[in-house]
Amino acid sequence: MRIPPVARRTLYVLAAGAAVVAALAACSPLTAINALSPADGAITTSDIAYGNGERLKLDIYRPARPAPGAPVVVFFYGGNWNSGNRQHYAFVGRALASRGIVAVIPDYRLYPQVRYPDFLDDAAQAVAWTARHIASYGGEPNNLFVMGHSAGAYNAAMVALDGRWLGKQGLAPDRLAGWIGLAGPYDFLPIVNEDAKPVFDFPNTPRESQPVNHLDGSTLPALLIAANKDKLVNPVRNTGGLALRLRARGVAVTEVYYDGVSHTTLVGSLAAPLRGLAPTLDAIDQFVRNHTRLSKVEGR
Template sequence: MKRRLFVFPVLLALGVALTACNPVATLNNTTNLSGLDVTRNLHYGPDARNVLDIYAPQQASGKPVVLFIHGGSWDSGSKDEYVFVGDSLARAGYVTAVMSYRLAPTHPYPDYIQDAAQALKWLQDNAAKYGGNGQRLYVVGHSAGAFNAAEVVDNARWLNEAGVNINTVHGLVGIAGPYDYDFRKFPSKNAFPAGGDPANIMPSRHIRPDAPPHLLLVAANDTTVDPDNGERMKAALQAAGVPYTYTVLPGLNHITIVAALSRKLTFLGGTRKAVLDFLATQEQKP
C-alpha cells in the first residue's frame, strides 16, 4: 500500500469539471434520489458514528441487501460521501445500507471491524422493515472499507461475536483493498494496535474455507494501494478453496474505481457493471 488511502479528491482524480468547491458534494447533490425510499441516520450501535443510511426501491419487499463500507485510511470518511453508491445499487434492485464506523486513532483495529459486524447484525434483524431480506446480505467495500469487508466476512470470529448467522452473507466485493500489507511501514499504522503484527491482522490470513464467493476489483493505475494486495488476496482465497472472481480494471486509479460505481460515471470504467453482474450471479443461486 502506498501513501494514504484517500477518501475522495475527485476533482483532480476524475479530470472532469465539477463546478462546486467540494466535488464530493457536487456528485452527491446532483444524484437524483426520486423514486427511492431513503432513510437516514439509523443507529446500528451506541456510538455517534454507528449510523447507516438505507436506500431502497419504492415498495420493496424481500430484496437482497448490500452493506457498503467506505474508505479513508480508517481515520476519515463518512457514509454521507457515498450517496451515489446508495442510489446506484438501489436502482439496480438492492436495498442498500451505507454505513459510517468509528475511526482511528481513537478506535484502532478491531473496533471498525466490530462495527461492520454490528451493522450486519442490525441488517439481519431489521432489513425487512425497509423492504430487504435479512437472510440475503452482501458486503461491498472500497479501500480501507474493502479491508473491513473482507475481515468481517472472512474471519468468522466477528460474525459469531455479533450474532450474525454466517450463512446470511452470500457474497463479498472488495474494491482496491489493502488486504495484505505491512502497515508498520505506513502512516496507516495508527489504525492498528501498537506492536500489532500484520500476520495476525491482515484479512488474507483469516479466510475461512466456507466463506462466500468474492469479487476482487483492482485498479490498473492504482498508486495508493499496491495492486499486489489483490494478487495476494486472490492466492489466499485460492488456497482456502473459496470461489472468487479477480478483475483488473484498465484505466482506473484508486479513486476512479469507486467513482465509477455512480450511474453518471460509468464512462470511467467497468466497476458498476462488474459489481452488478457479480451480485446478479449470486442471486441466481439458492
C-alpha cells in the same frame, strides 16, 4: 450528421467529466459527485441507530418498489480508518438502489477515537442490525452481501473471512451470501502508509489483523475489483494475492481489473456521471444476481 454509438458514448463521458470537473472547482469531490448523481427513484431513510454512539448510525437506500427477495448490500467507505462519513457516499446507495438492490451505508468509529480492531466490531454490529431489521425496509436478509472500498473493503473482508466479528453478534460469516472488495488492502504488512501505522499500532501490528490470514474456513463467494493504476494499494499483492489464495481453497472468486480508473475513481465510477470510466456497477450487479439465494418468499 448521424453520430455513431461509440462516438456518442465518448462524447457523453467527456461531457459528464467536464461537468464533474466544473463542480469540483466549487466544492469537495464527493459532494460534487453526489450533487450530480440522480436519485433514480431511490427512497432514503437516514440516521438509523444500529448501536450506541453518534458514529453508530446508518442510512438505507432502496428502490421505490423492491422486488420480492431484493438483495441487500452493506457498504463500508474508505478513508484510512481516520476519515469519512456516510452522507458522502449517497451516490453509492443510489447506484445500488437503481439496480434493485437495498443498500445500507453505516458510519463506524475512526482513529483516534478507536484503533484496530474496534471499528471491526462496529462493522459487524452494522451487518447484524441489517440482518435482523432489513426486511422492514424491503430487503431479503437471506440475500445479504458486504462490500467496501479501500479501508472499507478491508472491513468487509474481515467481517466475511474472520468469524470472530460476526460471532460476537451471534452470527456466522455463512449468514452472508457473498462479499465484494474494491481496491482493498488485504495483505499490507509491513505497513508503509503513514496514516495507517497508528491505527494498527505498527510495528506491533498482529498478523491476525490481515485478511489473508483468515482463509482456512472461507467459503463465501467473492468479487474483487481493483484499478491497474492504483498507486495507493498494490493491486497485484492485495487483490491478486487474495484471489489466488481463495481459489486454492476452492472458493469462487471473480477477479476484475480496470485500466481507466485510479484508487479513488474506482468507487467514483459507481456514480452516474462517471460510469463511463469503468463498468464497476455492472460487475457488482451481476455478481449479486449470480449469488442471490432463494428467498423465503420463493420458498426458502
